[in-house]
Amino acid sequence: MEAAHGHAHEHGHDHIPSGIMRWVTTTNHKDIGTMYLWFSFSMFILGGIMALVIRAELFQPGLQIVEPEFFNSMTTYHGLIMVFGAIMPAFVGFANWLIPMQIGAPDMAFPRLNNWSFWLLPPAALLLILAQFAPGGGAGVGWTLYPPLTVQQGMSMDLTIFAVHILGMSSIMGSINIITTLLNMRAPGMTLMKLPMFCWTWLITAYLLIAVMPVLAGAVTMLLTDRHLDTHFFNPAGGGDPVLFQHIFWFFGHPEVYIIAIPAFGVISQIIPAFSRKPLFGYASMVYATASIAILSFLVWAHHMYTVGMPVQAQLYFMFATMLIAVPTGVKVFNWVATMWKGSLSFETPMLFAVGFLFLFTIGGFTGLVLSITPLDVQLHDTYYVVAHFHYVMVAGALFSAFGGIYFWLPKWTGRMYDEKLGKIHFWLTFVFFNIAFFVQHFSGLAGMPRRIPDYSLQFTEFNAISSIGAFGFGLSQLLFLYIVVKTIRSGEKAAQKQWEGADSLEWTALPSPPPYHSFETPPLIK
């Protein structure tokens, strides 16, 4: 950071305030990207501690550590914080850092809007934390916020609803910024089909966000008025419909899954070619596959609702549409493997995380296929099988890709190289403990253990004990990650401009490490 700071002073046209005001007032995409990433990491730790409370209680049958109300509130806020506080801001952080550098722009299109998008996040996080201390404790409703249970909750529910509103506003503004930047600020000669894959995935994701965040905002606003103004949108005693909420929520919720996954695909699509020293296989089909996944994501929401008792025709439609998603997803996996095929592979930490992603995300994809089949879902819905499935997609998918991306771009961002040996240890610890924690949950779920319960019958004892051990190992391993990043920033060896032999996007070929404060003051010419 110091280097970037100094550089700007050399140019002399920018007075950057020092201390905390630098970060509060900054409109620079790199500063904002950095803040997004640190915010995301602190939320990851907070959500992780909540996960460990859950796993500690589930280590043995019986109630040992927490009361059921508190347990329910932990499952709720673990989900909300990880989805809205950790994963989404992490990829917005990547977008901020990388999009201007990859398209040859000086900054994002709306720098002040960018500042506001970020600074909305801490108040939202504060509301979620405050909710824990509201009278009656945090809301114990699950991150899906299904009424009528949500209508029964105390004040914590209102704080949570406001937090969701604010997070949604932040996402929408961030998306407007990303779309505008990508469409208007590309360097001369960079056509859309020359965009690096990471930029493409964010272009598609930003459209998804703009489409669905208002839907979520509407749903939680209706909850709010149901709670306080007797509107009865979801209250059957007043002629309302609890299932309506589920339809609206999942119309947001399913695209949300891809909002998280698609930028992760983008990061992986940058890493794998770089360490295969070979261009991405099927760039065009990758773009089309990503776009079709995004479109299909709007058409499958009710596969989260097979057990509410829709007409059988509707169940058949949602089953077929959902199964269809396997086709473009398969294309992506095949393309990545084909990129590695006959490459000249090396396995530094970013590549290890990318291969780990590929391997585990595919398992999550297969369990998704199992769940898409309605008669199987009737056995598995709301069991630990679903928990295992979405952690393979969210953790082994999004989180592994974020880790890979951090290791990949950290030398560029900081101008310093991380400790390769420690990075590899971090990967292996994360990989092994992740599987110990989550693979066994498939078995608990198949045998019928419901999710969101603080206590369970004795048949599930062994798998839960294993899962808890894995979860604690996984959580502790992340402290090593923090150590590696801090060590890199403080005392890492100097990194080269093009630290990775096979990396070929603009940030590696045209900018030094670390890059100047305003990435490109004159746009590069793309041939």
Added chain:
Amino acid sequence: MTGKATHALVCALLSLWAGVAMGEWRLGLQDQKTAVGHAIYDLHNIVVLICLVIFIVVFGAMFYAIWKHRKSVGHQAALFHENTTVEMIWTVIPFLILLGMAWPATKTLLDLRDTSAPDLTIKATGYQWKWHYDYLQEGVSFYSNLATPRAQINNQEPKGEHYLLEVDRELVVPVRKKVRILATAADVLHAWYVPALAVKQDAIPGFVRDTWFRAEEPGVYRGQCAELCGKEHAFMPIVVRAVTQREFDQWVSEQKSKQAAAVGGSAVAATEAADGKGTYEQICQACHAAGLAGAPKTGDKAAWAPRIARGEAVLMQNALRGIRMMPPKGGNPGLSDQQVRAAVAYMVAQSK
């Protein structure tokens, strides 16, 4: 069966890995006790097997590349980056595989959702935090509560064999008969879930949704609420006891005489009628006395005649589920079905 062989192999490997196999290490679905359950079990095996084969092929290729195409063994990168033929093939083949899976899945789903012609219909109502069962034809109804003592949950006593999956009054059904469950709820969402019988149906306040099972053999089948419903969500189990038709009939008559004894022997009929009047005066007359919100006025024979002509079952269904402006049970979910039935009977008698 391949499924069973794979299962055994994985089991063996896992217990080897764990050092010692203690307790239950089940790796798949529970043993299914219904025809639909068997279909689901087989479907799951097929789907997992297909996924396993694809997984091995794809990652076999990846690990081959990791092994042979690495820089450290001196492999030079090839330059190809697209191949339309290959890309078409790996788009079309997965599509065909999916079609192959969709066929048995559709067949099983149609069976699963065919609730027609039941031999017995039971309404299951979820409450925070217990289940209430109404045998609609038999007139038997009761609450079913968790039977596990609190001391076991709080670790002050050793846990019993059926810890958290035991109730004070079981749901008794005849074996080999089609039992239809009407699921609903009085307060928040619940879900009626018994894995071995392959049923899971959300219980939604204001809605009556159905599912069914036909237990193949006598036995006790245990499940629990599967939709987060508040703090005691983990503590509202479901226990189904499947018995022979004779035992079932005997059980029904025992329950009926117990219920009759509870409300005062032979005076049941009279009490119910009186109850009906009471319920009507307390609740129904708010609309039905003056004919508000499109409600047929009590005593208005012309308005009631076509409704009565459609039969008691339809009247009851409308009263329970609500119709047009009328909320379920007139907006009083606390009423038992018997109370509603009595009130309906009272209004019909007044309007004939």
